[in-house]
Amino acid sequence: MPTVIIVGSGLVGAATALAFHQVGIKCTLYDQVNPVEAVMDGRAIEFGASGGCVSIQAGGLRVLKTLGLLDECIEKGQPHPYLSFSKINGSSQIVADARTSNKKAGETDPKLQTPLQILRSTLHNILMRACHRVGIKTLINKKLLDIKQNSDSVTVTFVDGTEATADLLIGADGIHSATRRKVFGDNLVAKFTGEMGHIGVVNIKEHNITIKEADKASFYVDRDNKRFLAIFQASEDTAAVRVSTFDDPEVEDQSYRPVSDLPKEAGRLADLLHEWGVPDYIEKMMRNSFRISAASIYDLPDLETYRKNRVILIGDAAHGMVPNAGIGLLTGLEDVGTLLAIMLERGTAAANQARNLRVKGMAASPIFGGSLNHFIFRGVAALNNAGLFTLYTLFDCEAEVAKLIQEQESK
Ligand SMILES: Cc1cc2nc3c(=O)[nH]c(=O)nc-3n(C[C@H](O)[C@H](O)[C@H](O)COP(=O)(O)OP(=O)(O)OC[C@H]3O[C@@H](n4cnc5c(N)ncnc54)[C@H](O)[C@@H]3O)c2cc1C
Numbered sequence: 001m002p003t004v005i006i007v008g009s010g011l012v013g014a015a016t017a018l019a020f021h022q023v024g025i026k027c028t029l030y031d032q033v034n035p036v037e038a039v040m041d042g043r044a045i046e047f048g049a050s051g052g053c054v055s056i057q058a059g060g061l062r063v064l065k066t067l068g069l070l071d072e073c074i075e076k077g078q079p080h081p082y083l084s085f086s087k088i089n090g091s092s093q094i095v096a097d098a099r100t101s102n103k104k105a106g107e108t109d110p111k112l113q114t115p116l117q118i119l120r121s122t123l124h125n126i127l128m129r130a131c132h133r134v135g136i137k138t139l140i141n142k143k144l145l146d147i148k149q150n151s152d153s154v155t156v157t158f159v160d161g162t163e164a165t166a167d168l169l170i171g172a173d174g175i176h177s178a179t180r181r182k183v184f185g186d187n188l189v190a191k192f193t194g195e196m197g198h199i200g201v202v203n204i205k206e207h208n209i210t211i212k213e214a215d216k217a218s219f220y221v222d223r224d225n226k227r228f229l230a231i232f233q234a235s236e237d238t239a240a241v242r243v244s245t246f247d248d249p250e251v252e253d254q255s256y257r258p259v260s261d262l263p264k265e266a267g268r269l270a271d272l273l274h275e276w277g278v279p280d281y282i283e284k285m286m287r288n289s290f291r292i293s294a295a296s297i298y299d300l301p302d303l304e305t306y307r308k309n310r311v312i313l314i315g316d317a318a319h320g321m322v323p324n325a326g327i328g329l330l331t332g333l334e335d336v337g338t339l340l341a342i343m344l345e346r347g348t349a350a351a352n353q354a355r356n357l358r359v360k361g362m363a364a365s366p367i368f369g370g371s372l373n374h375f376i377f378r379g380v381a382a383l384n385n386a387g388l389f390t391l392y393t394l395f396d397c398e399a400e401v402a403k404l405i406q407e408q409e410s411k
């Protein structure tokens with residue numbers, strides 16, 4: 001039986017583990033989070049709640065369906081048919097129906113035509129529980145130090161001095177991936193864009209806030225003053241408000257961190273939104289947030305390949321991108337879907353299926369619905385990031401996985 005090490009048990013790492021499990025390949029997840037951040041609940045591990053909301057488009061939903069988790073995600077998240085774009089004060093709203101573009105892009109399953117928003121922490125929880133249910137092990141306090149590989153195996157060393165050896169290593173360790181730096185080149189580091197994001201999460205029910213259907217995924221822009229704001233309803237009860245600013249200093253090497261002084265920070269950001277002249281309920285959302293995360297926004301240079309021998313990069317480690325487009329996770333889930341399709345069928349049919357999956361997902365990107373140039377620019381950058389490179393690499397991976405399985409079977 002081939003064995004796989006997955007470094008990073010974020011959304012994409014956990015989904016990858018489930019995909020491997022589905023095709024009968026044994027894998028173990030390793031993550032740097034320490035036991036203080038992670039809550040130990042018997043044998044199951046719950047990671048601390050942080051971050052805001054993630055959006056999942058048709059291609060990503062298809063992957064969740066394959067993993068058997070779609071219904072639970074829909075139940076705990078918020079399907080939203082529309083995306084809207086306005087000026088910062090809510091005027092001149094443009095509303096796009098995401099279902100139409102997904103249908104046009106070839107998605108035939110009605111359940112998958114409506115994009116889904118869900119709290120990142122909720123989705124992570126669903127994935128980690130699913131891993132636990134099927135017996136996938138997650139080892140925490142394992143910060144990657146080094147990787148060595150030869151023709152037979154790959155060995156990873158962790159900062160705590162322990163090591164692990166397997167047939168294949170998947171680097172799912174996010175935008176600051178140590179796997180990428182160790183194996184693909186020290187120079188391949190994410191660059192700070194100068195942008196800082198603050199995401200507040202609020203219980204809208206408790207605060208009597210209702211969000212109109214068209215505003216459940218809404219973007220507000222003042223290009224002249226470089227102001228950007230987005231609202232995402234994440235469930236029946238919760239919503240996230242994301243504010244971008246461009247004058248904060250970089251917080252070294254941390255994509256998302258909870259802010260410590262919550263009421264004060266919520267007040268400061270709400271006052272800022274007031275000054276911007278945003279609709280009242282948005283200011284109220286920020287003021288009443290029960291958690292706020294701050295993120296220095298990074299972008300990653302394109303890589304020529306996502307695979308080096310026995311090491312494959314996946315998710316943000318491979319194609320981390322500025323998150324405005326909201327398709328980072330989609331792309332990561334599609335990596336998982338592509339891997340899975342290939343592992344399941346190992347033929348041209350699978351390759352074509354995988355190709356369609358990706359083309360569909362990318363074509364359905366909401367970004368092309370708006371008339372906002374800088375979004376489109378970033379969407380195009382993302383397309384480029386996520387395009388053929390991944391596919392070619394994954395085709396190599398197909399051969400690699402097939403070869404591994406064959407080797408093992410003949411033993
Ligand atoms: C705490 C957090 C909050 C986020 N919140 C949002 C949000 O609100 N909205 C949004 O759109 N996106 C958010 N993101 C980003 C989003 O989750 C990713 O873009 C997307 O899901 C891709 O996921 P990934 O699994 O590739 O990477 P990530 O989700 O970044 O996961 C990477 C994992 O690798 C682990 N890791 C990193 N370095 C090492 C190392 N050296 N050794 C071992 N393990 C390592 C990390 O602890 C982490 O668990 C957040 C990410 C994080 C980590």
Ligand SMILES: *[C@@H]1O[C@H](CO)[C@@H](O)[C@H](O)[C@H]1NC(C)=O
Binds near residue numbers: 089090091
């Ligand atoms: C919103 O801002 C625009 C300018 O960007 C202005 O023309 C419009 O009157 C404003 N609307 C309201 C309701 O304040």
Ligand SMILES: *[C@@H]1O[C@H](CO)[C@@H](O)[C@H](O)[C@H]1NC(C)=O
Binds near residue numbers: 207
């Ligand atoms: C929300 O509305 C209910 C009923 O109208 C009211 O009792 C409650 O005090 C309100 N809560 C807040 C936080 O405004």
